[in-house]
Amino acid sequence: MSDNEIDNVELVSRQKKKFEMPHIYVILFVFSAIAAILTHFVPSGKYDRVLGPEGRTTIDATSYHLIEQTPVGVTDFLTAVPRGLIDAGEVVFFTFIIGGMFMVLRRTGIIEVAVDKLARKFANNGLLLIAVLTTTFAFIATLIGTPELSLVYIPVIMPLIIALGYDSITAAAIALCGTGAGFSAGVLNPINTGLGQKLSGLPVFSGMGLRSIVFVLAVTTVIFFVIRYAKKVKNNPSKSYVYEEDSEKRIEFNQIVGGTALTMSPRQKLAAYAMLILSAVLVYGVLKQGWFMVEMSGLFVIMGIVVGMIAGLKLTEICDGFNQGFKDVLMGAFIVGLARAVAVVLEDGNVMDTLVHSLGLLVGDLPPELAAVGMYFVQTAINFVISSGSGQALVTMPIMAPLADLVGVTRQTAVLAYQLGDGFTHVLFPTSGYFMAALVIAGVPYQKWLRFFLPIFAVWAMIAIGSLIVAQLIGWS
Template sequence: MVLKDTGIIHFGVDRLTKRFSTNKVLIIPVLLVTFSVITAFIGTPELALVYVPILIPLMIKLGYDKMMAAGVALIATTGGFLSALTNPGTVGLSHQIAELPVYSGAGYRFLLLMAIILSGVVFLLLYAKKLEKNPQLVKQSLKETASKHFFEEKSYEITTRQKIAGLVVIIMFFGMIYGVLTYQWDFVTLAGYFLAVGIVVGIVAGLSGNQISESFNKGFRDVLLGAMIIGVARGVAVVMEESQIIDTIIYGLSHVVSSLPSSITVLGMLATQGLFNFFVPSGSGQALITMPIMIPLADIVGTTRQTAILAFQIGDGLSNIIFPTSGYFMATIAAAGISYAKWAKFIYPLLIVWFLIGCVFLLIAHAISWGPF
């Protein structure tokens, strides 16, 4: 909200709208690739919460709806997360537990990333075509978002000071990526960093202390519902952990997987990790709980540890945008004003495609004994 009140976001949306006005469908692959690559490197699907308030006015101006905005944000970040190249919280941590070279096997995961994002682009392009044939859907979305003052129908120009502030935003964003990759910043640190971005950029753009504070308060009000949803979703995991139910569940699931034929054990691992994500939606938390069991299991059944980790990545990532216990996902659709039922109906065809893609990549990985060992 601080960035919005500096005028930078409005200016960016206005320029993007003009740039893609003659061929607006190009905005979908451009944004999807950009957001997914960012998440593939730093592993922060929670950035979907940051993208949605920016994407809604952009998509509305281009003739789409808020579902398209949420779709771009969540499909891009989830796709990048489930096929992450150097995500410290899932890939890096799992490699350490499995005693593999950290971030090894990135080439094969890059091929998975390409397949996942390509299918996401096709899915959203088909939805865009549907919107073009049903303009009433866009009108309804416009009516629902108008009261939230996401945008105003006018052209925007910015001053030299605001341009400098925009440059500071870009520099600080790359600083965040550097911090995550180099120092493994956690989400508390990232929260402080985002607060610093708002203060620094606000000052550079010419906002007073009172204006920055008021902007922060407005932004806080907008995401308060999402924050409450995240807390409730996390509460489920806390209850499961403290009551030691999680240990029983993972022990039982591991026995089921071990009884499967060797050739499809990896698919059992994929399903197990996906189901387990309902109880522990945290990627790093799930890695700490399940990897010490799944890695020895992979050794026993004759698949590689690298393949077992990939099964964890895909299963964890797929369920992140369908399970209501995933706090950032629920907060994102809440911020976009989309009900869970509507989202589930919208996304399930793509989830099926992603699941099939994941199965194919896992079976190939098992067949070629992919990985160091």
């Protein structure tokens, strides 16, 4: 082969390089720009807002009307990201506090000792641990909702998962997919199931049997795919999708488990007890007092300070720990604002209600056999711009419930379509703030998460479609 032919082969080879997905900043900025352009062409419209269950603001499904066009201008577009950061302030600061608090806990040495003990205990049963953790997180989410707790789970389990020979995607998947499956099925979840049924005039938590089946199928899917991937990484670490990103973590966390078992000093034991007590307070606050991100953030600040001081850290060391943690999750916090900016632009242009109204009309044109599945796809599309489960219920269910009556779908089935369309996409769409923050805490690029997660989502979609068809055939109510 001549030199020219070799050069041509090399040129073609360079041209055939694998496509690289743009940086998540670019993706979200493009979405915001597209949303801004849409406001110039999509008619502006509004539903009247009324008080719904428990004093929540919902919409009057019969009140949609066109209003004067309000296209987003240059100034509004330029300020969309800062306003997105402000609107998503709870998630932003929760992300910072989580990062800071866990860095302080790691500096106490408590995390290292706990990881050492668990890694030794599960050294030959790591796959069993994956199944147990995934099921536990899913069970909690299906009872109380709050998939945002994955932000708490990831930094807790990450050192252990790495020490057992797996990777960051494994840790992220256990937390994100576990909570996603449980939240979506919503066996006794007040945030999506309870609210959706109240808005639809159904007995709260009725129809538990079919939702329990969906829960088992969704969680089993997660366990199967995560264990399959984890085994591949364990056998050959270079097969990890985040092999390069995890290089420092492997050095850091694998050193935790040494030849001699680690033990806690008396002060560390007291600090560990204090952490357990404060964790119990957290559980009580979430379950009984309705705590969410603001309250949890405040408790985590106290936890970092109290546990750090008991363990023997100086105040300056505690502050430095918080600062280091803040730096580690800075990108995640900013991504939350970028994600929220898409919705901010659509709200500025008053086209959010128009999009919901139009999608609802599409479902109404489908034959009864396909209407339930159509509702699932509509809810999936809506979740891209309304990433809040309760927010999506308040906007869509007053429309979907009476629409279900018209097209011959039971309201119970309409609620399930909302649950699955909303919940499964929480760990897919980059406009989901807590999800993107969780990926950054885990150190997993969005592009590589998609490579891992899309097969799971495909199976979840088949479960959703199958369960809705069954619900329609049996007249589930």
